[in-house]
Amino acid sequence: EVQLVESGGGLEQPGGSLRLSCAASGFTFKNYEMNWVRQVPGQGLEWISYIGSGGSTKYYADSVKGRFTISRDDAKNSLYLQMNSLRAEDTAVYYCARLVIGDSVRGAWFDPWGQGTLVIVSS
Amino acid sequence: DIQMTQSPSSLSASVGDRVTITCRASQSISSYLNWYQQKPGKAPKLLIFAASSLQSGVPSRFSGSGSGTDFSLTISSLQPEDYATYYCQQSYNIPITFGQGTRLEIK
Numbered sequence: 001e002v003q004l005v006e007s008g009g010g011l012e013q014p015g016g017s018l019r020l021s022c023a024a025s026g027f028t029f030k031n032y033e034m035n036w037v038r039q040v041p042g043q044g045l046e047w048i049s050y051i052g053s054g055g056s057t058k059y060y061a062d063s064v065k066g067r068f069t070i071s072r073d074d075a076k077n078s079l080y081l082q083m084n085s086l087r088a089e090d091t092a093v094y095y096c097a098r099l100v101i102g103d104s105v106r107g108a109w110f111d112p113w114g115q116g117t118l119v120i121v122s123s
Numbered sequence: 124d125i126q127m128t129q130s131p132s133s134l135s136a137s138v139g140d141r142v143t144i145t146c147r148a149s150q151s152i153s154s155y156l157n158w159y160q161q162k163p164g165k166a167p168k169l170l171i172f173a174a175s176s177l178q179s180g181v182p183s184r185f186s187g188s189g190s191g192t193d194f195s196l197t198i199s200s201l202q203p204e205d206y207a208t209y210y211c212q213q214s215y216n217i218p219i220t221f222g223q224g225t226r227l228e229i230k
Contacts, residue, residue, distance in 0.1 A: 035219075045159075045167065045210055047219040059217045095166055106173035107155030107214040113166040 002026040002112055004096050009117030016086050016121075022079040022096030022114055030054075030074035033099040035110065036081050038092040046092075049081065050099070064090075086121045093118050125149050125213050129222035135230040140201045144225045146194045146211035155215040158187055158196045161224075162207045170209075171196060201227075 008020040022034070036049045049070040050059040058070055069082040079096050094117050097110035126149035136142050146156065154174040159167040169178045171187035174194055184199040198205055206229055211222040 044224045045212075045221040047221070050217065050219075061218050100172075102173055105154060106176070107153070107157075109157040109169055109172040109214060110159075110167070110212070111169040111172075111178070113168070115166055 002098075004098065004112060004114035006094060006096055006114040006117040009094065009119045011120045011122065012086050013123050014087060014121055017082070017084045018086065018119060020081040020083065020094055020096075020117060020119070022081075024077045024079065024098070027098070029072075029077040033101070033108075034070075034072060034079045035097045035099055036068075036070060036079075037095045037097055037110070037113075038090075039095070039116075040089075040092045051079070083119070086119075088121050091119060091121050124218055125152060125216055125220050127211055127213055127220050127222040129209075129211055129225050131225060132223065133226040133228065135228045136201055137230045138201055138203060140230075142198045142201055142227065144196045144209055144211075144227075146189075146196070146222050148192045148194075148213055148215075151191045152213045152215035154190050155213055156187075156189065156194045157212045157214065158185075159210045159212065160205075160207045161210065167210065203229075 003025045005023045012018050033052050037047050048061045048064050051070045055072050067085045071080045095113050097113045101108045128147045130145050156174045158171040161167040175187045186197050208224045208226045210224050
């Protein structure tokens, strides 16, 4: 079964740091591009970061650029999100999601998603 | 950034109803449009990819259509388990963007 399991969320003070992890199983992790998507409770979905297979290509949403760093360890089948300089507006459920690439006609889509880990930034 | 606008934002419907949710992109995205279903406390689940392709395991009452800037998700006969929030998402450009969601409620 293809599965993603996030961990590392919790309560952190503004200005603090957290590192989220996402453990992958049931597929060849190194072959897939991975992403982080977050959701403020009661609100919509916001894509925040992408990492290519191999780890050399990375993209970030403007809202987290310069503060968050995405990385991966293919030997451990794991994806990470280092979150620094946390702000109250970073409070959200953070999901990791595998990006499935179709072709030039079909594009790409997120499947599956992890169950999410809640990050609360508050003093 | 490509803006994705869903309508309506919320919708009340009865079991057995035919329901359509629309999604408009701020520029052409070809068929790079996906639909997700999210139930309270759960992760989003892929329903439709590439505008009209049904994800494996998803009931055939779900269908998607459209290309360019205008897309739709249709549920042909609403079932009790379909009450959820639905999101469209474009993969044409970075940043990947989602619609604001459509909350489907029981009438």
